[in-house]
Amino acid sequence: RDDAGAGLLDGLNAEQREAVLHSGPPLLLVAGAGSGKTRVLTHRIAHQLATGRVRAPEVLAITFTNKAAAEMRERVEALVGPAARAMWVSTFHSACVRILRREHDVLGLRSSFSIYDAADSQRLLTLVTRELGLDAKKYPAKVLSSRISALKDELVDPDGYASSSGASAGSAHEFDEVLSAVYSRYQARLRQAHALDFDDLIMTTVNLLQAFPAVAEHYRRRFRQILVDEYQDTNHAQYVLVRELAGWHRHQDGDGGRPVPPAELTVVGDADQSIYAFRGATIRNILEFEADYPQARTILLEQNYRSTQTILSAANAVISRNPDRRPKRLWTDAGAGPQIVGYVADNEHEEARFVAEEIDRLGDAEGVRPGDVAVFYRTNAQSRALEEVLIRVGLPYKVVGGTRFYERREIKDAIAYLRAVANPDDDVNLRRVLNVPKRGLGDRSEAMLAAFAERERLSFGAALDRADEAPGLGTRALTCLRSFGELMAGLRELAASGAGPAEVLGAVLDRTGYLAELRDSDDPQDGSRVDNLAELHAVATEFEQAEPDGDLGDFLERVSLVADSDQIPADDPAAAQDATPDQGVVTLMTLHTAKGLEFPVVFVTGWEDGTFPHMRSLADPQQLAEERRLAYVGLTRARRRLYVSRAAVRTAWGVPNEFPESRFLDDVPPDLVDWRRRESSMAVLRSTGPRPATTRRPAAPSAGGARFGSATPRPAGDVPSLAVGDKVTHDAYGLGTVVAVEGGGANAVAKIDFGADGTKRLLLRYSPVTKL
Numbered sequence: 001r002d003d004a005g006a007g008l009l010d011g012l013n014a015e016q017r018e019a020v021l022h023s024g025p026p027l028l029l030v031a032g033a034g035s036g037k038t039r040v041l042t043h044r045i046a047h048q049l050a051t052g053r054v055r056a057p058e059v060l061a062i063t064f065t066n067k068a069a070a071e072m073r074e075r076v077e078a079l080v081g082p083a084a085r086a087m088w089v090s091t092f093h094s095a096c097v098r099i100l101r102r103e104h105d106v107l108g109l110r111s112s113f114s115i116y117d118a119a120d121s122q123r124l125l126t127l128v129t130r131e132l133g134l135d136a137k138k139y140p141a142k143v144l145s146s147r148i149s150a151l152k153d154e155l156v157d158p159d160g161y162a163s164s165s166g167a168s169a170g171s172a173h174e175f176d177e178v179l180s181a182v183y184s185r186y187q188a189r190l191r192q193a194h195a196l197d198f199d200d201l202i203m204t205t206v207n208l209l210q211a212f213p214a215v216a217e218h219y220r221r222r223f224r225q226i227l228v229d230e231y232q233d234t235n236h237a238q239y240v241l242v243r244e245l246a247g248w249h250r251h252q253d254g255d256g257g258r259p260v261p262p263a264e265l266t267v268v269g270d271a272d273q274s275i276y277a278f279r280g281a282t283i284r285n286i287l288e289f290e291a292d293y294p295q296a297r298t299i300l301l302e303q304n305y306r307s308t309q310t311i312l313s314a315a316n317a318v319i320s321r322n323p324d325r326r327p328k329r330l331w332t333d334a335g336a337g338p339q340i341v342g343y344v345a346d347n348e349h350e351e352a353r354f355v356a357e358e359i360d361r362l363g364d365a366e367g368v369r370p371g372d373v374a375v376f377y378r379t380n381a382q383s384r385a386l387e388e389v390l391i392r393v394g395l396p397y398k399v400v401g402g403t404r405f406y407e408r409r410e411i412k413d414a415i416a417y418l419r420a421v422a423n424p425d426d427d428v429n430l431r432r433v434l435n436v437p438k439r440g441l442g443d444r445s446e447a448m449l450a451a452f453a454e455r456e457r458l459s460f461g462a463a464l465d466r467a468d469e470a471p472g473l474g475t476r477a478l479t480c481l482r483s484f485g486e487l488m489a490g491l492r493e494l495a496a497s498g499a500g501p502a503e504v505l506g507a508v509l510d511r512t513g514y515l516a517e518l519r520d521s522d523d524p525q526d527g528s529r530v531d532n533l534a535e536l537h538a539v540a541t542e543f544e545q546a547e548p549d550g551d552l553g554d555f556l557e558r559v560s561l562v563a564d565s566d567q568i569p570a571d572d573p574a575a576a577q578d579a580t581p582d583q584g585v586v587t588l589m590t591l592h593t594a595k596g597l598e599f600p601v602v603f604v605t606g607w608e609d610g611t612f613p614h615m616r617s618l619a620d621p622q623q624l625a626e627e628r629r630l631a632y633v634g635l636t637r638a639r640r641r642l643y644v645s646r647a648a649v650r651t652a653w654g655v656p657n658e659f660p661e662s663r664f665l666d667d668v669p670p671d672l673v674d675w676r677r678r679e680s681s682m683a684v685l686r687s688t689g690p691r692p693a694t695t696r697r698p699a700a701p702s703a704g705g706a707r708f709g710s711a712t713p714r715p716a717g718d719v720p721s722l723a724v725g726d727k728v729t730h731d732a733y734g735l736g737t738v739v740a741v742e743g744g745g746a747n748a749v750a751k752i753d754f755g756a757d758g759t760k761r762l763l764l765r766y767s768p769v770t771k772l
């Protein structure tokens, strides 16, 4: 059997091989981007299966996205065959859902419990704040939601929070008290609705394992080989989950009896690629692994197999500026490769045009296929300009994550119906669709019924069935409620009779009149809503074909768990139509979703201070460090060709803003970059002269954010005529003195000294500058 494993060691270097062969104590594999960490995990699983050291059902592998999980499963299957299917390869969330669905009984949960996403949970929080009579302006659902989420990441439940914050009573802690009240009520409401929010999935699983030793033992017996990719982005709850499952902790404590020896645990990661601190991930888990697991063995990898030396040098130069990091030596024998190409565009449309032209040119000159190319940006909103140009020039593309298909109103409505069908106690979803489409059930009727439910300690759904008993409802409202109740009952019967999710969805759209209303509408947007619903129906049909035994609950679970990177299937029909089969399509995605992936050609766009690094990070050194890691992640996705570009003026929220060059680009050694265009035409207009040494703001502007230019360019006649020595005021920079003027009329550029804010070159037509 060892022969069977030997072949799996061939494509590995000595350290990688050591990591694959390691057995016994926990193993930490730390290394920079592209050094084969994920490859080691895949090969380790395959090797263990091939040599019979572990059986497929004993493997639990955790990846960061569902897409990464599917890829890992596929690779292992390719290496060792279909026997591998019984492995658990999934995200933390999916693994927890699987455990919770099996163990729902001991928790008193229905097996078809609902999973609330961020929007659902905010809606529930809005209800809760209303019930508690809180001022929604003072306590916005969004803020409460992120605070509660952070508590759950730390495994702090409502009681725990109440006792910790109770000590600090006083008016300064009013917020804590409110949060405490909201948190307990929110949890109670979730409970009542048989629903868990995203963070609950992890916290509840941890509670389950800690409170029920027999359950914990079952899973410890089962998972003998636990592997976690991207360990630097785990949060505290996930850390504890792994600890509970692996069982080293118990072992160490000399737990009585010790029925199950600890599992083999392998975690891999790179502290420089931690980019989810804003969601509660903590770099501590990887830095302190050896303290958490004193038996641990650590292996470092130093050879990068992904990128050229040029790309690596640029990425290393950027990341090396971060404080408090452990320096790494990362090398490659791939050679220098082509220079990085830089481009400064006048605005985002021109930047997009550059990207599209370049993709086209690479296709002609080097046979680069659209599928080899990825374009990254900092925030989803930036995809639109790129999409418009790609559509115009006919380059096939897909947007990963940003389209937010499942966040469109009509999709959310349809899914809310399905959830309310699957789980009669799912109040939030039931109430969402109560009057959708309009059926004469206004806020008042809803409030009456809700009050009745509250008093009788019923779920909203149960109260609906007893609406006749609810006081204060008019006959008309009662009739409407009754027929709504019958509608839901009919749909539930259909689902119970074994109809697949597609059929139930079809019935929802027809019987509710939802589809008819959209079809009858003159609003063109409603037309595309119909298309989107048709697409959801196609998703459901596909699901039925892929999982003939799957029921509505399974479908909803799948839908709830689509991670960002999975929101649009790789074979997005819209994109596939345009694509020549083996050419693939250009991938557009945010830098965050790009983690773990690689592409032969990568464009990283929007290198502007205020865009990337993001505006809100400029004043906070920790956030800035995270942005820098994001830059490192972005640059290291490229295998051979890397492009960096920025727009001198970018329109955000309808306002054109003038942005200085990203401070990160300044850190890239100049000889690595071939600037196709170094200055935007607004700057080129002014005759010669070197680029000003500093065009950078020292810190974020105060409240109000991104207002570095006027809302619209002024007519040429209104451009202030300035002379050296004039005093001016600028909306963002304040008082300044003109030190130089170049060009005239619409193209006039002034160099203005703003004191502490530095000296700026401003195209006056776009700048909110007033002469004093």
Ligand code: ATP
Pocket (backbone or CB within 6 Å): 011, 012, 013, 016, 031, 032, 033, 034, 035, 036, 037, 038, 039, 040, 270, 273, 304, 305, 306, 595, 596, 597, 598
């Ligand atoms: P990231 O930090 O970005 O997640 P990683 O460390 O997980 O990167 P992988 O994605 O596993 O790196 O590997 C990067 C690339 O290098 C992949 O294409 C992989 O197949 C290749 N690779 C890794 N190790 C070797 C090797 N020993 N020989 C040849 N190619 C390798």
Ligand code: MG
Pocket (backbone or CB within 6 Å): 037, 038, 039, 229, 596
């Ligand atoms: Mg990886």
